[in-house]
Amino acid sequence: MEVKADKIHRIVEILRREKENWNVPIVTLMSQTDRDPFKILVATVLSLRTKDEVTAKASERLFKVADTPEKILKLKEEEIASLIYPVGFYRRKARNLKEICRILVEKYGGKVPDDLEELLKLPGVGRKTANLVITLGFGKPGICVDTHVHRIMNRIGYVETKTPEETEFALREKLPKEYWIEINDLLVSLGQHICHPVSPKCSQCPIEPYCDKRGVKRSR
DNA sequence: AAAACGGGGGC
DNA sequence: GCCCCAGTTTT
Incomplete structure (x- = not known):
């Protein structure tokens, strides 16, 4: 429990910093x-x-x-x-x-x-x-789940869901509310630059240490 | 749960 | 030519 909370905290921290180097969506x-x-x-x-x-x-x-x-x-x-x-x-x-x-x-x-x-x-x-x-x-709390959020959250093993809607509800349960608004932007940035649907650049991924590498072959 | 929608761009 | 793209609606 504590491990998971810490995990997502570290991930968000890293992505916030990394996003400065990426083109903004x-x-x-x-x-x-x-x-x-x-x-x-x-x-x-x-x-x-x-x-x-x-x-x-x-x-x-x-x-x-x-x-x-x-x-x-x-x-x-x-x-x-x-x-x-x-x-x-x-x-x-x-x-x-x-x-x-x-x-x-x-x-x-x-x-x-x-x-x-x-x-x-x-x-x-x-x-x-x-x-x-x-x-x-x-600027109100909500969780926007697109294909990037759905794919990456499953790849890193933070949730195990079949559909984006399931992912949204799972995140409403376990994702700390302070991250709700920005999580979409952070994961879309990661998805566009590193964690592509096909052939993700895992060797360049800043959160690779926190990733279970599930569905790397193809996960949409 | 799966197909359909609809067009440009990348390779 | 074939596959992909910040999904939604209908079957």
Whole structure:
């Protein structure tokens, strides 16, 4: 018990330090310049199955034209689609985005709700997106589990779970609350630079001493 | 639990 | 050409 608590404490400490040497992920980048929950919500919806750089450019293009629910609602679906192209699923996302804005304006006075259950009702918003808005947009405690967090937490043996949702609930049980908000960012950084889904660079990994090396061959 | 969604970029 | 990418929804 004490060993595990100490383990995660050491891991977080190392990753905090190491992250200084790495390129910051898109959402971290955004959070430094603009913590508007709405922009974070939109950018996160756009980021689904899409690389950071593409997402960044797409959201910039969109926000230049419309950066509030009211403004985006006035755009046609095709206009939104052409602005956010070429993110993956751009048609579906354009449709979802407009519907999200309509709901925000009609039900929430144009504001993004800071409640997990309410966020989950929005089309195209799942647990990962909702929790990211909670943590990054509002600075409230939440645990955002994407493929990186799910993969790495299992690889190092901190949890043993099949799905990202299971991972989220397991982490809510055992991860010290002081790390909830930042754990996603730290593990995504590690995942992008070292602990890749395929062929992780274990010899260069700063937390290698704390890793059980489970699922190194392939774990998603 | 697994498939479908959908397009660009890397190798 | 084939595989990958800060997932969500439907079957």
